Amino acid sequence: MSHDEHHAGESSNYLNHGKGIMSWLATLDHKRIGIMYLWTTLLFFFFGGIAALLVRYELIAPGQTIMTADQYNKAFTYHGTIMVFMVIIPLIPAALGNFFLPMQVGAKDVAFPRLNLASYYVYLAGAALATSTLFLKGVDTGWTFYTPYSIRTGTNASMVVMGAFIMGFSSIFTGLNFIVTIHKLRAPGLTWSRLPLFCWALYATSIIQVLATPVIALTTFLLFLERAMGIGIFDPALGGDPVLFQHFFWFYSHPAVYIMVLPGMGVINEIIPVFSRKPMFGYTAMALAIFGIALVSFVVWGHHMFVSNQSDLANFLFSLITMFVAVPTGVKVFGWVATMYKGRIIFKTPMLYAFAFLFVFTIGGLTGIFLATLASDVHLTHTYFVVAHFHYVMVGGTIMAFLGGMHYWWPKIWGRMYNETQAKLACLVIFLGFNVTFFPQFVLGSRGMPRRYYDYLPEFTALNRMSTYGSWMIGAGLLWVAIYMIYAIYRGEKASSNPWNAMTLEWQTTSPPHHENFTTIPKVTDGPYEFKDA
Amino acid sequence: MGNKNHHAHHFESAAAEFEASKQGLWVFLVNEVLFFAGLFVAYAIYRILNPDLMHEAHKYLNWKLGATNTVVLICSSLTMALGVTAAQKGQQKKSANLILVTILLACVFLVIKYFEYMHKIHEGLLPGGLFSYHEPIHPKAPQFFSVYFVLTGLHGIHVIGGIVVLAWIYMRTLRGEFTDKYFTPVECTGLYWHFVDLVWIYLFPLLYLAS
Numbered sequence A: 001m002s003h004d005e006h007h008a009g010e011s012s013n014y015l016n017h018g019k020g021i022m023s024w025l026a027t028l029d030h031k032r033i034g035i036m037y038l039w040t041t042l043l044f045f046f047f048g049g050i051a052a053l054l055v056r057y058e059l060i061a062p063g064q065t066i067m068t069a070d071q072y073n074k075a076f077t078y079h080g081t082i083m084v085f086m087v088i089i090p091l092i093p094a095a096l097g098n099f100f101l102p103m104q105v106g107a108k109d110v111a112f113p114r115l116n117l118a119s120y121y122v123y124l125a126g127a128a129l130a131t132s133t134l135f136l137k138g139v140d141t142g143w144t145f146y147t148p149y150s151i152r153t154g155t156n157a158s159m160v161v162m163g164a165f166i167m168g169f170s171s172i173f174t175g176l177n178f179i180v181t182i183h184k185l186r187a188p189g190l191t192w193s194r195l196p197l198f199c200w201a202l203y204a205t206s207i208i209q210v211l212a213t214p215v216i217a218l219t220t221f222l223l224f225l226e227r228a229m230g231i232g233i234f235d236p237a238l239g240g241d242p243v244l245f246q247h248f249f250w251f252y253s254h255p256a257v258y259i260m261v262l263p264g265m266g267v268i269n270e271i272i273p274v275f276s277r278k279p280m281f282g283y284t285a286m287a288l289a290i291f292g293i294a295l296v297s298f299v300v301w302g303h304h305m306f307v308s309n310q311s312d313l314a315n316f317l318f319s320l321i322t323m324f325v326a327v328p329t330g331v332k333v334f335g336w337v338a339t340m341y342k343g344r345i346i347f348k349t350p351m352l353y354a355f356a357f358l359f360v361f362t363i364g365g366l367t368g369i370f371l372a373t374l375a376s377d378v379h380l381t382h383t384y385f386v387v388a389h390f391h392y393v394m395v396g397g398t399i400m401a402f403l404g405g406m407h408y409w410w411p412k413i414w415g416r417m418y419n420e421t422q423a424k425l426a427c428l429v430i431f432l433g434f435n436v437t438f439f440p441q442f443v444l445g446s447r448g449m450p451r452r453y454y455d456y457l458p459e460f461t462a463l464n465r466m467s468t469y470g471s472w473m474i475g476a477g478l479l480w481v482a483i484y485m486i487y488a489i490y491r492g493e494k495a496s497s498n499p500w501n502a503m504t505l506e507w508q509t510t511s512p513p514h515h516e517n518f519t520t521i522p523k524v525t526d527g528p529y530e531f532k533d534a
Numbered sequence B: 001m002g003n004k005n006h007h008a009h010h011f012e013s014a015a016a017e018f019e020a021s022k023q024g025l026w027v028f029l030v031n032e033v034l035f036f037a038g039l040f041v042a043y044a045i046y047r048i049l050n051p052d053l054m055h056e057a058h059k060y061l062n063w064k065l066g067a068t069n070t071v072v073l074i075c076s077s078l079t080m081a082l083g084v085t086a087a088q089k090g091q092q093k094k095s096a097n098l099i100l101v102t103i104l105l106a107c108v109f110l111v112i113k114y115f116e117y118m119h120k121i122h123e124g125l126l127p128g129g130l131f132s133y134h135e136p137i138h139p140k141a142p143q144f145f146s147v148y149f150v151l152t153g154l155h156g157i158h159v160i161g162g163i164v165v166l167a168w169i170y171m172r173t174l175r176g177e178f179t180d181k182y183f184t185p186v187e188c189t190g191l192y193w194h195f196v197d198l199v200w201i202y203l204f205p206l207l208y209l210a211s
Ligand SMILES: [Cu+2]
Pocket: A253, A254, A257, A300, A301, A303, A304
């Protein structure tokens, strides 16, 4: 890998290769498609965030504050649906993954560029269909669409489930593309044991996307038919089985947790060695652990259904297998900590987000044990404890990692640096805000406050108020990030091709990268984390 | 497009692109298997919970028409396989004719299916709340017809999709776009078509011969 620095002022890159709006909308360049995904998912992140702030504001005091109970049901449904289907699932794979996976394997593009572009428009169509209901009757089922209520509700549940159905195809297309890209387009010398762990994580994610997403596609399709013509598969009034819906739904939606979390782990896997200046501890174990998690994720869905009349034997088995998730997850956490041990840690913003990730994700993982345990789950299920748990896992696992990855790769994407001081302070605000928002919810839940309720008993007021204040901190922190990151694109200091001295291939080309990523296809002779200065 | 040894810029050779396309199609088929698997699971659950249901309700399906359709689809798989072989050898004319026969057989399948559906609709042997057969069969019979219509309906949609893709491949073959060096779309369509047939081969005994 030679360091041929082209120091031409405005060298040719993917951003100035082709001008005009059509050069973006019809692009087949994985980097531009990644950018389109990035802005679109962030736009939905903004909408989902507004919905969250509204929900929290309503809960600042018991009784009605700013909205009616009906509006409240819709607000939390939109928050959940938008955040899960339109933000967290595509955020890292489709935005950062699209941009960096082909670069990390030393390819010019993904295997099927047209399919990649199609996946973006399919996503957009599904998201538009689902969110257009905001201007109609809305939807009030919660993001889980549990039957039989989702069959009976007079709101636009059909449009939203069809939106989720359509977005599923986008997810499948992305997964398929990544699998083939990793298999067939690796640069010479890039053996499987030299593959960056971000690619390993996206590979495992893609497998889950291809295997689990068709099941949610079928489920949402059946729910649509149930609503449209009463086919009686899920509707108990017609002899159907509403618990079957829950099985189908969680057969997808538990693995989907790992569609959200594994890419986040992949990002952390890149950041920690680079900012510890040490090779990844236990590279092989780290890669295998990703697949361990993916594998186990397919056989634990029943832990969402301990109170659904599932048989005792099924409950026992699902509880037991769920505990096994802790093993590969533990391997990952120990691997990260051991990588940092005796490393020269550089406290730059991406690394701070990696710390935030570790802290938040560990709490999220450990509180999962309370919920995997049958006896305590019966007490805690349907309470705020569950809400706090999955926000620690999904926001901690995905959003913290995404923010880390966004800071890590921003100089490569735009060729500009962001303001380091502001970034560190904003990270602190988000981290504190996150814990102020969600930690009280563990306490609220364990004291019996049910989730999704519009009103609560007066003794829960103080903790709810604290949680709402925390949500404002998160909002302010994210707004701050948006401001200095967008500023950086236009006015930031010019970034060098490899500001963090990383070894993976995306850093061995110019910032921003050339239209075809590399001027010559790189030859790989070393592992991804073999730092020369270590 | 259409140029003899054409391959996309990000592949090093046409062979590499062919391998990638084929792998992509296999991954897609795995995804399709999981899509149908959900319905087979629903079938299995209703069957385990009501062992007599399938036994009672399957009698109302016309196994003769089902068997005819099975034969039609197996024949279409054969003509498709021969068409792919012809394409690999560069025998475009032969390949085009075989693909055309495949399309016609697929249409025969749909016509037979149409008459089956019409008969069921006429009798009121319909899913869930639409069920209105004149005499009692089994309390869960509407669920059997839900599974029947959704499974065969989704399979039918796949057949229609197959016809569209086959027609497109047929046009391209007539235009002479494929050679003995470049026949990826023909081969991939062939794989897809075999998959569609295979789903039916499972559907037929499970639904029509469920005793
Ligand atoms: Cu789960």
